[in-house]
Amino acid sequence: MLLGPSLAVSAVLFALGVAGVLLRRNAIVIFMCVELMLNAVNLTFVALAQSLGVAGQIFVFFVMAVAAAEAAVGLAIILAIYRHKQTVDLQNINLLKG
């Protein structure tokens, strides 16, 4: 029941997230793409929980909690970078290299 379409949607969402991370340069947009990938995974968990048991749904809450924490820390970092360099374009943030 709706398993196939649900998984297809989550796959598309995940691929969009990956493509965004790969292609975009703005840190905020990349951050949003990461969130998109997390939510694609959440959708997979929920869809599979129908047939495999309730553990998948429980796991979604954990992912959300981690995503919330990550959002707090990640946005704080981006804010700090912006204050420091007046930009959030990752092309210009390349001090750490070999």
Place this chain on the structure above:
Amino acid sequence: MPSALQLLWLVPALPLAGFLANGVLALRRPRAKHAVSIIGVGVLLAALALAIVIVLAFLREGTPGPLVFPYWEWMPVGELHVTVALQLDQLSAVMLLVVTGVSSLIHVFSVGYMGEDPGYARYFAYLNLFVFFMLVLVLGASFPVMFVGWEGVGLCSYLLIGFWFNERINADAGKKAFLVNRIGDVGFLVAMLMIFAHTGSLDFQPLFAQAPKLFTPGGPAVTAITLLLFLGCTGKSAQIPLYTWLPDAMQGPTPVSALIHAATMVTAGVYLVARCNVLYALAPVASAVVAGIGALTAFFAATIALKQWDIKRVLAYSTVSQLGYMFLGVGSGAYAAGIFHLVTHAFFKALLFLGAGSVIHALHHAYHATHSREDAQDMRNMGGLARHLPWTSTLMWVATLAIAGIPPFAGFFSKDQILSAAFSLGDVHPLWYVYWLLGLLTALLTAFYMTRLMLYTFHGPNRTGERESAHLREAPWVMTGPLVVLAALSLAGGALNVPALLRGREWLEHWLEPVTAVAARLRPGIEVPHGTEWALVIAAVAAAGLGIIAAVRLLRPEELVPARLAPAERGFARVLWKKWYVDEIYDFLFVRPLIWLSREVLWRTIDLGLIDGAGVNGAARLSRALGWIGSRLQTGQLGFYVVLFVGGVLAVLWTAVR
């Protein structure tokens, strides 16, 4: 068994305790000279007294076979069981008495000779350690235990040659002695391994009993073993080709030269051959080599001694020469005669060296008093010392007559027995006549160079210098005392083994019979008719007398000038003075190629090129290159990392799904 024999371990243990005590004093209280003297000499006198008691008990016991005292198992490895054991038999009893006796006298002498040296405690520590190792060498009941002593005396020799190590020449002489001896020791070690491989045992007792059954007489195995053992002897006992270290060893203090490089350590090779007499009797070729090298060394060293000016160098070459005699004796199968000469030589050569020490002591003090920097050992700076050192002069004349072989002094008997043993084998092979002739010529040269030494040192006008000669004094009694004892022994030592020809009882010969019995059966001595024997005796005495007379007639002590004014030697005299250029030849043939090999191949090519270049620095360069490649991946561009990351994940997924 009487209790005294059970105390055999205490004889080497006493000097070891002395070494430990003096070693601690040398490190903590180097100025406590009284304590050092009491400990250093005390342990030796105690060891001597104990040795006498033990030998007397052994005499009373009357057992023909050796007494073996095992103490603990040292190396149980597979079939090899090396037990630390001491052995007392007739041969080691003789050596025990000689070593402890001569060592005691020389320790007493050292109290006077080294009295003002800042390294006094260190000196006695080394000297005690030497006696310990020497006793282990002569008392050891197996090859490995003997080898411990063998190496130990080598170590002490090295330490004492370089005793005044602040001067480079002394340190170099010590190193030379150590390195040359290593060459010989390789022979000893390989011989030991071969003995084990062929017999499965390294203990003297079973080995010598089984040897006639295990080895084919004259076979390659026993010949190789005995020749390799003899290589060890040529190192330790300074025979051709490894003798060059001994004259340089004279850089050490004179009592050390007397003890280690004349009376005891250098005779270890003779002891080894006599100890292995069964093996040598089974290998006639090796015995002939031993005798040949001995005769050649005796003659060769005697020619060098003719033209040396350093009083100790003359005695050093004389020692090499006399050791050659001993090897001629044991090589001829006359083991008792060889040991006899070892004993008498220990007496008169120790006396000569200690006498030389007393002369050097006097000259050193004289030069010290006037702040002169002349050479206190050069005979050209001596002359006429008989007036200033009457005791030393008289006693050294006794030793000179003994070493020259004038009856009734000790050297006459021992040298005569060796020569007649070599001559008697002339029937077997004419080569032995050549050996005998070399021995006879050596006797002539010996008498000549010893008389030369005495004339230049003690007679004629004094060349020390006008101000200095006022300071020449006879040594204190603590130094002349041992000389008197040694002179008495040099005079009477021949009584140990008076030949039957002179209505003697051949006491030493009979005493050593149990040790040499098997060898005597394998290789019976050849009886020489009485007439021939008399002729041999007369020839030997005539050679000695001729040498002395020639020296008195030919040499002009009054024409000598002090060393600093002396002209350079010319012609053949220069060749002799330069020791036949043997050191230079060895330097050219062995030392320089070896240094070149070490520097150019081992150091520059292998160490610097291969190990440092390819190994250490190569590894560093490789990891740096790999690191450089890794660092190129780290661009700082987040997008690039993500591409790699996603690519990696896809690759992992691809392989996992497939």
